[in-house]
Amino acid sequence: MANSYDYDDASFDSRYARPPSSGQGGGAAAELIYDPNFVPDSVKTFVVHLYRHIREKNVYEIHQMYEGSFQRLSDRMFRENPWPSVEAIAPYVDNDHVFCLLYREMWFRHVYARLAPTGQQRVESWDNYCSLFGVVLHGVVSMQLPNQWLWDMVDEFVYQFQSYCQYRAKLKNKTEEELQLLRQYDQAWNVYGVLNYLQALVEKSAIVDILEREKDGLEQFTATDGYDYEGGTSNVLKMLGYYSMIGLLRVHCLLGDYHTGLKCLGPIDISQQGVYMIVIGSHISIIYHYGFANLMLRRYVEAIREFNKILLYILKYKQYHQKSPQYDQILKKNEQMYALLAICLSLCPQSNIIEENVNIQLRDKYNEKMTKMLRYDDEAYAVYDELFTYACPKFITPSAPVLEESLINYNQDAYRLQLKLFLYEVKQQQSLSGLRSFLKLYSAISIGKLAAYMEVDESTMRTILLAYKHKMHSVDSDGKIIPNADIDFYISEDIIHVVESKPTKHYGDYFLRQVLKFEEMISELDRVKLD
Amino acid sequence: MAKCWHLLLSNSWLLGFDRAMGREPQQVSYTVEQLVSVNPYNPDILTELENYVNEQVSSQTYSLDANLCLLRLYQFDPTRLSIAIVVRILIKALMAMPAPDFSLCLFLIPEPVQADEQIKTLIVLSHYLETARFRQFWDEAAKNHSLLEVVPANVDGYIANHLGLVSIKEELNNVEMTVIQLSYGHFSGAGFEQAIQAYAIHVLSLSYQKVPRPVLAETINIEGLSLDKFIEYHVANSGWVLEKGTGRSQLIVLPRNEFNHPGLKKNSSDGMPFEHITRIFPVLS
Numbered sequence: 162m163a164n165s166y167d168y169d170d171a172s173f174d175s176r177y178a179r180p181p182s183s184g185q186g187g188g189a190a191a192e193l194i195y196d197p198n199f200v201p202d203s204v205k206t207f208v209v210h211l212y213r214h215i216r217e218k219n220v221y222e223i224h225q226m227y228e229g230s231f232q233r234l235s236d237r238m239f240r241e242n243p244w245p246s247v248e249a250i251a252p253y254v255d256n257d258h259v260f261c262l263l264y265r266e267m268w269f270r271h272v273y274a275r276l277a278p279t280g281q282q283r284v285e286s287w288d289n290y291c292s293l294f295g296v297v298l299h300g301v302v303s304m305q306l307p308n309q310w311l312w313d314m315v316d317e318f319v320y321q322f323q324s325y326c327q328y329r330a331k332l333k334n335k336t337e338e339e340l341q342l343l344r345q346y347d348q349a350w351n352v353y354g355v356l357n358y359l360q361a362l363v364e365k366s367a368i369v370d371i372l373e374r375e376k377d378g379l380e381q382f383t384a385t386d387g388y389d390y391e392g393g394t395s396n397v398l399k400m401l402g403y404y405s406m407i408g409l410l411r412v413h414c415l416l417g418d419y420h421t422g423l424k425c426l427g428p429i430d431i432s433q434q435g436v437y438m439i440v441i442g443s444h445i446s447i448i449y450h451y452g453f454a455n456l457m458l459r460r461y462v463e464a465i466r467e468f469n470k471i472l473l474y475i476l477k478y479k480q481y482h483q484k485s486p487q488y489d490q491i492l493k494k495n496e497q498m499y500a501l502l503a504i505c506l507s508l509c510p511q512s513n514i515i516e517e518n519v520n521i522q523l524r525d526k527y528n529e530k531m532t533k534m535l536r537y538d539d540e541a542y543a544v545y546d547e548l549f550t551y552a553c554p555k556f557i558t559p560s561a562p563v564l565e566e567s568l569i570n571y572n573q574d575a576y577r578l579q580l581k582l583f584l585y586e587v588k589q590q591q592s593l594s595g596l597r598s599f600l601k602l603y604s605a606i607s608i609g610k611l612a613a614y615m616e617v618d619e620s621t622m623r624t625i626l627l628a629y630k631h632k633m634h635s636v637d638s639d640g641k642i643i644p645n646a647d648i649d650f651y652i653s654e655d656i657i658h659v660v661e662s663k664p665t666k667h668y669g670d671y672f673l674r675q676v677l678k679f680e681e682m683i684s685e686l687d688r689v690k691l692d
Numbered sequence: 693m694a695k696c697w698h699l700l701l702s703n704s705w706l707l708g709f710d711r712a713m714g715r716e717p718q719q720v721s722y723t724v725e726q727l728v729s730v731n732p733y734n735p736d737i738l739t740e741l742e743n744y745v746n747e748q749v750s751s752q753t754y755s756l757d758a759n760l761c762l763l764r765l766y767q768f769d770p771t772r773l774s775i776a777i778v779v780r781i782l783i784k785a786l787m788a789m790p791a792p793d794f795s796l797c798l799f800l801i802p803e804p805v806q807a808d809e810q811i812k813t814l815i816v817l818s819h820y821l822e823t824a825r826f827r828q829f830w831d832e833a834a835k836n837h838s839l840l841e842v843v844p845a846n847v848d849g850y851i852a853n854h855l856g857l858v859s860i861k862e863e864l865n866n867v868e869m870t871v872i873q874l875s876y877g878h879f880s881g882a883g884f885e886q887a888i889q890a891y892a893i894h895v896l897s898l899s900y901q902k903v904p905r906p907v908l909a910e911t912i913n914i915e916g917l918s919l920d921k922f923i924e925y926h927v928a929n930s931g932w933v934l935e936k937g938t939g940r941s942q943l944i945v946l947p948r949n950e951f952n953h954p955g956l957k958k959n960s961s962d963g964m965p966f967e968h969i970t971r972i973f974p975v976l977s
Contacts, residue, residue: 356733417799627824660954
């Protein structure tokens with residue numbers, strides 16, 4: 162059942178599709194050649210320039226170096242080895258404490274992406290994040306950094322937490338040395354710390370207030386992409402606070418707490434343009450987790466709507482990200498969201514709510530599977546299982562391992578629980594699909610007749626009808642009842658009257674966006690001077 | 693080894709935080725709701741949250757956020773998990789239907805704990821309610837009366853549901869007695885019962901314009917004289933209307949809403965909040 166679910170990311174970071182060519186045993190061999198204190202000239206130049214750009218607050222140059230030079234150097238010289246140690250490069254950057262923390266953060270990220278981090282390295286990375294966030298929270302940071310970098314920091318922080326939970330839940334094949342490390346550093350990547358850091362960043366940055374004030378026009382945040390072009394004050398705390406809200410959504414989803422996750426995201430209005438859209442990684446992460454949480458909360462239409470929008474967006478714009486290091490991750494999340502969309506549409510069929518292009522892609526990938534899911538036989542559950550397993554977040558067990566008893570692998574427990582509850586929900590909706598196909602054929606039918614067609618007694622028929630109504634009406638966070646089904650009905654004594662709901666296209670929203678887009682285009686064209 | 697995150701939890705940090713935000717440091721103790729929203733990832737508040745669950749049960753209040761916070765803390769430290777508290781949280785969640793609170797709680801409860809007999813019973817009850825199998829639900833609930841007894845009744849609601857008993861007693865004895873003295877023994881579990889009846893009526897209101905009396909009876913588990921009084925109460929207070937159905941059966945006409953009357957479906961989905969329109973004012977001018 163869980164064969165395709167690859168929790169084993171100790172071999173390589175599944176976000177990047179380039180496994181290390183050295184394989185599993187390469188670590189030891191590579192170390193013979195790798196000298197952490199040797200600093201090649203290109204690295205020397207890199208750190209010196211990066212340090213200068215940061216001091217001069219030249220965000221554009223920083224971004225170029227961060228996205229471009231770092232990746233190129235990694236590709237060229239550090240495919241199988243880590244970058245030079247921070248102690249080796251420190252002299253070139255005046256031993257600047259904050260720069261060293263930033264360098265180390267990138268250093269560890271590189272190890273996670275291209276190599277296999279050891280237990281010791283995982284713990285050291287946690288230490289580094291504590292120091293880095295500590296500095297930021299004390300408000301002593303004055304630099305401006307590109308949003309991409311700040312997003313990557315939060316994203317990586319949550320990712321390494323998730324990875325560590327997986328790592329320490331696999332006790333069966335651990336060496337005594339590794340177990341000793343777990344015992345000694347029992348505070349590393351503990352769930353309280355992770356959540357409290359994210360929470361602290363959100364609060365200390367006062368980002369919620371900023372977003373509130375922006376609605377009243379008292380603050381410039383979205384308009385300047387979070388930067389302060391004039392005053393030059395640091396954007397680091399603000400943006401880390403903003404991205405931490407997404408981080409909290411993600412961690413809560415990993416724990417299975419969908420309600421609180423959505424609550425953490427509350428201050429960000431995803432129906433509007435926002436800072437979350439600047440970095441495509443954050444945009445995708447928000448919608449993926451938002452959609453997934455809504456799916457688990459049975460708010461199918463809401464999930465479908467958001468998946469539809471982001472999948473269309475990716476379809477249009479992914480070509481521009483082909484060279485970026487996030488491209489593989491974008492594609493992976495894209496595929497996962499198609500799978501989730503297929504699930505949502507099988508549980509809650511809709512007509513005309515999906516964009517044409519997205520629909521074509523969806524049918525291409527999942528037409529056969531969706532037909533199977535609608536049949537609700539044994540094969541259907543296997544398909545639901547398969548798609549859920551493929552697309553769900555990598556759930557974690559947050560509690561610390563008990564190292565004294567028998568050592569087993571329990572890293573899949575959290576996933577198995579969520580899967581089980583999901584399939585349980587699917588099973589509860591078993592009769593609804595059959596009911597829907599009958600309702601499509603009639604405008605009015607007596608309960609008795611329908612019961613005969615569906616081969617159940619009248620009492621069961623009434624039960625199925627009530628269950629349909631209950632399952633197809635979700636409760637939103639304000640307690641309002643939201644209808645989800647495209648086919649509805651009401652019963653008058655013994656007669657069912659079928660009501661087909663017209664799909665609502667949000668023309669108002671569409672026109673608004675187009676008006677603003679064209680206005681932007683016109684003003685840009687106005688700026689062009691022809692000689 | 694950096695243990696700096698501990699600093700984030702201590703009161704001193706909260707005080708320091710207040711100061712940093714330019715507020716006078718508060719020496720007041722935070723209410724449970726405040727704790728849940730300001731400092732939820734803190735193992736020290738676990739006992740307070742447990743007390744809060746008991747408070748919710750005895751005072752007819754409910755807080756999903758606080759209960760989820762507690763379940764999370766149990767998840768973080770399974771040695772502190774109390775089955776009794778989890779059972780109470782699940783019962784309260786069941787009473788919150790049609791909201792999906794019960795499922796939300798289950799997502800946070802580890803499988804071994806879900807194997808507990810009491811919790812298994814609650815899962816079965818939830819299953820019956822989710823699939824609208826009300827008859828089976830009430831049968832099963834009756835068999836597990838002691839489990840559900842933890843939730844005391846809402847006195848006014850009870851009076852509304854069982855006016856019949858009161859009026860009969862008054863006639864017989866010609867003595868004025870309060871309902872409390874007469875039927876204390878029936879109180880236990882009645883709070884739970886009322887909540888489920890409210891859910892049942894909700895589902896009926898989504899589905900029926902006119903519901904036959906036997907269907908209503910089975911769904912809310914009230915029959916005979918009590919049912920008459922129940923219907924009377926709702927006719928007087930909730931806009932129900934009695935009608936004659938086919939044969940000699942009684943029909944209850946439920947109030948019109950957008951779910952059982954297609955005409956009333958508001959096409960509000962294409963409406964837009966005013967703030968969105970203001971964004972194009974500069975363009976229009």
